[in-house]
Amino acid sequence: KNEVEQSPQNLTAQEGEFITINCSYSVGISALHWLQQHPGGGIVSLFMLSSGKKKHGRLIATINIQEKHSSLHITASHPRDSAVYICAVETSGSRLTFGEGTQLTVNP
Amino acid sequence: DTEVTQTPKHLVMGMTNKKSLKCEQHMGHRAMYWYKQKAKKPPELMFVYSYEKLSINESVPSRFSPECPNSSLLNLHLHALQPEDSALYLCASKRQGGFQETQYFGPGTRLLVL
Numbered sequence: 001k002n003e004v005e006q007s008p009q010n011l012t013a014q015e016g017e018f019i020t021i022n023c024s025y026s027v028g029i030s031a032l033h034w035l036q037q038h039p040g041g042g043i044v045s046l047f048m049l050s051s052g053k054k055k056h057g058r059l060i061a062t063i064n065i066q067e068k069h070s071s072l073h074i075t076a077s078h079p080r081d082s083a084v085y086i087c088a089v090e091t092s093g094s095r096l097t098f099g100e101g102t103q104l105t106v107n108p
Numbered sequence: 109d110t111e112v113t114q115t116p117k118h119l120v121m122g123m124t125n126k127k128s129l130k131c132e133q134h135m136g137h138r139a140m141y142w143y144k145q146k147a148k149k150p151p152e153l154m155f156v157y158s159y160e161k162l163s164i165n166e167s168v169p170s171r172f173s174p175e176c177p178n179s180s181l182l183n184l185h186l187h188a189l190q191p192e193d194s195a196l197y198l199c200a201s202k203r204q205g206g207f208q209e210t211q212y213f214g215p216g217t218r219l220l221v222l
Contacts, residue, residue: 030207033211035213041145041196042215042216043200043213044213045211090207090208094202094207095164
């Protein structure tokens with residue numbers, strides 16, 4: 001079993017829909033990161049969370065430390081949101097352990 | 109300037125070639141990382157430099173040789189690679205390499221070994 005599990009693996013939505021991507025982890029962490037990777041390859045850091053909730057534009061990330069679970073929400077989704085979303089947790093030595101990623105496709 | 113740059117963007121090399129990948133950041137970050145990413149897989153950590161010293165080597169084969177000439181620059185020297193080394197190579201940096209710091213990633217070098 002991976003230390004970081006993401007669901008779903010693939011997600012297709014219509015423009016405007018509300019999207020949720022989930023991340024569960026099984027180890028002690030100091031922080032959880034949500035990353036976005038577009039087909040070109042570059043990775044962008046969206047959020048770093050150690051507790052509670054953060055919001056940036058149409059993106060919202062939450063974390064429940066007791067339940068070892070985090071969610072990434074996208075409101076009013078748009079085709080430009082199509083990307084791979086990766087959950088990563090900080091463990092010992094501040095290294096990142098990555099989930100397998102969620103491929104999101106938003107159709108117009 | 110919150111950018112990590114990587115050159116070249118694409119590289120094709122034969123198994124007997126020697127080439128280098130370059131990564132640069134001017135954010136004053138003191139921790140720099142090399143990752144390897146195969147298609148449809150998450151990045152795999154290869155090396156970490158902290159204050160220009162190699163602090164983590166994830167048992168990477170010696171045909172990959174990292175170098176950190178100064179605090180802004182990170183190189184990855186490649187020699188006698190195998191076709192299975194074809195992948196996207198990502199560089200990243202963090203402010204000090206501690207906990208709860210954002211990692212800034214470069215756009216990557218897409219490597220094809222023939």
